[in-house]
Amino acid sequence: MIIMSFATVAILFSLGLFTILVQRNAFKTVIGLTLMESAVLLLFISWAYIPEGWAPILPLKGSGVDPLPHALTLTAIVIGACDLALAFAFIMKLNGFEKTVDVDSFRRLKG
Amino acid sequence: MMPLLRFLGSVCILAGVFFSFAAVVAILRFPDVYTRLHGGTKALSGGALLILLGSMPYAGSSLGALKLLLIAVFFLISNPMASHAIARACHRRTLFKNFSHFSSETPIEGESMRE
Amino acid sequence: MVQRYFIFTADRRVLALLAGILVLAAAVYGQGYFKKTGERRFFSGFLFLFLLTVLGAVFSALWLGFLIFIELSTVALFILIAMKERNVAFRYLAVQLAGAAFLLAGIAGAGIKGPVLFGPVQPPFFPLLLAGLGVKSALLGLHFWLPEAHGKSPAPVSALLSGIAVKTGVFGLLLLTGGAYVPSLSAAGAAMALWGAFQALLQRDVKRLLAYSTISQLGYIVAALGAGGVLSVPAVLYHAVTHGLSKGMLFFCAGILEKAYGTKDFSRLGGAAERLPGTCILFFIAAASMIGLPGTAGFASKALLKASLIDFPLVSACLLVANIGTAMVFCKMSAFAFGGVQKSRYLHSPECFRFMNAGTAVLAPLLLFSGFFPGILPAFLGSTGHSFYTVPKCGESLLAAVCGVFLFLFLKKRLRASATRVRDIDVMSERFPNMIGNGARIVQRLQGGFLRGYLLTAALTALILMHLFS
């Protein structure tokens, strides 16, 4: 079961990277980012899962699942949301300047 | 008593699944926005309600069953409201000008919120 | 603390003595060379800072101490050169720092187990240190920075540069090899001697001529250093001292000529003998010592050198030929600079010449004294029992001088302000800036500003590395 989730994580992450590398639309880049981030979240949680474990809410009915990655994932989700919101703000601002959303047109950082 | 309820529950769930399937077909088959929206929402709210009600006996505690009922009620209220909003937005955007024979009230200018 | 980081052995004291005398002479000379008092104060201030750093380098017991102080001396020299030529100073600094990088790499490598004593180093790091010190002491392939640095910096500074700075590099080499026989070094030394003399003959500029003769004299030292053996240390140090003193005097004379006639080019120099008699006499003393005429320190150090190269006939033959070349070089300088008709206007300012002559005069008696009593310095270094004034040695040096003069007279017309310039590796230092220029253009084309392009390359390299190392 763990192998299946690890496979999904690997595929999802590389899909996100592929999107960022290939797509020319800034929104697609953001989508790629979101996919990569959720892949990491999935990795954390599927790594924390113990086959017969119960949710980490006391009183435990059986052996508990590893609660530490859950706390880390929580933080990751919130911070991921923050930087995605920032990404949207950047896109809106850049669109204000460049009048398009094409990533290749943001060429101010020339060598 | 509980197995009878469980049996009735599973029947409800199956009916719910059928309604959801109908909703998908409706969305794919109907020609334009309004009909597609109408078919999708009605069947979907019907399907989801049935599934929720059907799974009430399977819920662990009676409190769980109450929660499922609450969700069903919430779903009953919000789904039609949302579809109404979408339909009205489409209408006011006069997406389909060729349907002018509808008694179109004066469309209020300004961009509506796209949801 | 001092004991652990600094050692005061005999050979280090000799080099420190040389540095001290040269800095003193340069200080006196500087009072005359620089007109404005601000410049004079600035010059003497950094001069003594340079002395301090050189002493630190010479006396340090650890390689790291040596590296730190030698870099500080480079910085001091950089500031001194920057008084006159800014971009030459930058190039000099860049090259020296590159050398220091090699040195640091070697020291870091060797010093993994603990602080490395200032001495021989295990094989894997030997080439690194050799390369680093090679840049400092202008070995054959790495001497491209020397002609330009000497040519364009103020006279007292170039005197220091060739008198002390190069010598600390050589001193590092001496301790690095530690008396062992390094065939490559002795070969490089012989080649340097020949190439330096040959190039010096063809130069139009007085200071560049002296720079190349420095390289040839370094060739002598490095040849002796490479030969190794018990005699190598005294021979190297003795020649280093004599070369430092005489080359210092020569650069001072060149500075006087430059001040007097406002030019360094042979074609416009001439007839300085009757205008500057004192300088002319001092010049001849220094030239005699460079050539190694008996009675001067040069003769004694060259004899000691020949003694240490007894069992290397080929190398000593090369050095003999180089000696003839050196004789021709100084005939050229005396003929074109001091002899002949005066071509450019003479800027008469007696008081600055007084100081400059005084500075040069400080060094002359030392040369003559160690010429008449050659045994003192080797005795101080611990190797006694050398017979200097024997008939074959005097005969040999006189022979070299005489045929040098005749060869020069024979080739005088060809060597006059000869336009032919054999391209030397130092041309590279001119091309240095625009090499960086078109490097920047390539980078500009690569960085097209496409964010996805950057990401693609980054991802690719990361992946390759991960696959390699995972």
Add this chain to the structure above:
Amino acid sequence: MSEPLLAFLYFFILLTAFVAVFLDDLLSSFISLSVTGVLMATVFALLRAPDVALTQAIINSGLITSLLLVAYSHTRRTPLPSGPCTACPSWLRWPLAALICFLLAVLLFRGMYSLAGERALETASTHFLAETLRETGALNVVAAILLDYRAFDTLGETTVIFAAVAGISLLLSGGKHVRSRQGLSFIVKRGMALLTPFLLLYAASILFLGHLTPGGGFQGGSVFATVAILICVVYGTGFDASRVSSKSKETLEVGGALLFVFIGLLGAAWGGGFLANLKGPFFPGTPGSLFSGGNMLFLNLAVGLKVGAGLSSIFYVMIKILEQEGEQ
């Protein structure tokens, strides 16, 4: 744990992800992205991580999608220059990127495969599971970790949110807000009037019962922000602005942060070190009751205030710009 259900969900996650990536129409790719988020939330729930599932459902599939739609509706998208991309031709870029990603996937999988040995609880987690009730009095172990064992990190996290909000309002400053904006139709307004109290109640329950049941400051705050966004959408920005002005949102946000720090200082005041629980006025109380987790309840409140005000002000700033666009 039903194996096939998880496999089914994983398959659908990948399917919706592929759809989100390769669909040209942006709107539908946004929707499929949020579907991926929802499916991910169900997977988290199945993997016994209720807290994370709740957060994922609210934030990634709820808030982010709405912000995405706002950003999408704001940017004027001139058609993409269809010409070959100048950096490197697309026929070269696609296979190269595909190769890179495939290699990456292989590498990641190989790395993870070697990790997938027998899973046993590490010492830290066993300690958490065993000692939480005694040390913090809270039932929800994850909330206990977040707000008691690692409270300092949570403080750091709130500063991250603060920075994001500040950054966004800096970027999108300017542009004034139009007051008179009618919301959606009458029916929707009345419906919302009926639903809003329940939504607020739900948000409060998540927030205040954070240390007992799955939930906590972040989730509660986000639900509050969602309610604010709903009101903003349904009743129009005019109504919303008069009710809760941006100034008060800022004070709420800063107030939340200051409350967090104040509680921390209280812990320090009683000699327990910054953010120490069960010191001074905070007592473990009877487990399961509302005031039971020491200072965790108030920390949750502080974080809830912060996140709620922060996220809604982000939405508010973005909306404001939109209105200005609408005017020209």
